[in-house]
Amino acid sequence: MSSLFQPFDLRDVTVPNRVWMPPMCQYSAAPQGPATGAPADWHFAHYGARAAGGTGLIVVEATAVSPEGRISPYDLGIWNDTQVEAFRRITRFLTGQGTVPAVQLAHSGRKASTDRPWKGGAPIGPDAHGWQPVAPSPVAFDDAHPVPGELTVSQIQEVVEQFADAARRALAAGFEIAEIHGAHGYLINEFLSPHSNHRTDGYGGSYGNRTRFALEVVDAVREVWPDEKPLFFRISATDWLDDGGWSADDTVRFAHELHAHGVDLLDVSSGGNASGVRIPLGPGYQVPFAARVKAESPMPVAAVGLITDAEQAEKILANGEADAVLLGRELLRDPSWARRAARELGAEVRVPEQYHRSV
Template sequence: MSALFEPITLRETTIPNRVWMAPMCQYSAEPEGPAQGAPQDWHFVHYAARATGGTGLILVEATAISPEGRISPYDLGIWNDTQVAAFRRITRFLAGQGTVPGIQLAHSGRKASTDRTWKGGAPVGPDAHGWQPLGPSPVAFADGHPVPDELTVDQIMEIVDQFVAAARRALAAGFEVAEIHGAHGYLINEFLSPHSNHRTDAYGGSYENRIRFALEVVDAVRAVWPDDKPLFFRISATDWLEDAGWTVDDTVRFAGELHAHGVDLLDVSTGGNASGVRIPTGPGYQVPFAARVKTETPLRTAAVGLITDAEQATKIVANDEADAVLLGRELLRNPSWARHAARELGDAVRVPDQYHRSV
């Protein structure tokens, strides 16, 4: 068996292989009404196809813990029981295919209230289902974006409680893995980075203060997420800024803190918190960040970033650069990527009975 198709057990959850689906927003939920934020037929088909294609773990896209925590009016949410019931249809099917269902719990912070990406992703106002964004400091993400309202301490505590309620609902919806979204310039990432966090109270200034909110969320979620189920954290390992930003050294230091607070795996991405930044991309360009965390801390990692072929993915896991790979665009292009990779590597191919002719 190749390293890519070895099972991995985190706490008491066994994931059948190391080919995982990264969270990718579909911007396809209803923006208002009784079904606001609930997964629709598109979401079911989208995730079901990757499960029948052999993906070991599917992390459902950034799912907002509150209406104002959405990136766009069309985001998924998990702040009410209607949403929970709709998610159960997805998690039940994924589990039935042998895929572990996971969910990314998110608050978009100052990057909230924007249009769908294929329509440009510009900020939208109340006439297009928009709202006023919130953030750690009154600092806009970019020119043309609104200045967010600075969160009060009471509001910060309320958001921690919303993460807790969302985690409870995620469990009721049948998810086996919960991931806290601390990357890509959304709220938790905004608190971590001095580029976006200009506070002078206990949540800003020093490194210890800037990580406070993130650790409060982790502690609160870990307290209600079952001990036998893993908790992930997604991070942007660097802001890609020369100075005044979050760095890979900060990430390594923070990874040790996350491990001590009960996080089981760091999902390592980069960027998203500063506009206009030039990122040097290329095959596997973010893998070294995951590898450094894995080498220098006890925390397990998953790698992302232009991982496109089976041999490349296998080497990442076999060389101990990461414990798993998270595929994004490749799984959009080919829902059965895992099945094709297994065949290419000579591993057992997991195929639904209905597709036995394809073996």
């Protein structure tokens, strides 16, 4: 039997298969007005198509815990009840298709207040709905980004509470799984890495201090997230720096701690916290990081990164390198990738009755 199309149990949630969709920002929410940060028709159609296509679990794109936590003014958010009601339409449809709805709770830190990628993605100011980014230290991401404001200890605690409040709203919105975004150079990743965290207080310096904020967020979310529902954490396994950054060794060590704090799965990506680094792109280039965490810790893992065809995905799971695969670009290209993969592997996947003539 195909490993890719076996169910996966996490706490009291069963994901019908191991074909998962990672969070991919659509930059399509209203930047101002009463619907700011709320999912719109584009989001409903986008996620609905992948659910109808047989995807087992969909992680809704980075959803900010505060207005300042957005990457761009066009990002999703979950800091008010208007957003909650808009998300319910999506989670109802996904659940009705047999897909497990998850959401990534995020704060973008020093990489906030930028334009949409197809507009260049450059930092923007108040005249374009922008704002002043914040970070663990007043260190800009690169020469094009502004120097962020350094968070005070009281502000750090406010952000921790914002994550908890966002988790409460995610539950009310109908999500079955919450994922904490600790990757790609955004706020939690900025605290973890000595490349971006130059603090000298209890949130900087040593490994224990640099991981403090992340664990406080995990604890705050886990406290309000029901025991029967899983909690994920997305991590950049490495900054891809030879020295002075977060490393794969750090990731393995941290996986043990996250597991002890109630995280149920590590979503293993890489990079994003240091500009100008050379990343050796290639098929499955991040899978070895996931495989190492799985081999050296008790944490289940999902692998991501140029996983494109059914045989490749099947081999990753059959070899025990990961418990699930996350397909990004492939699911953008082909919303029904799961159905096609099932046919190739001689497996079965749920097909909506309206689409039975296509089987």
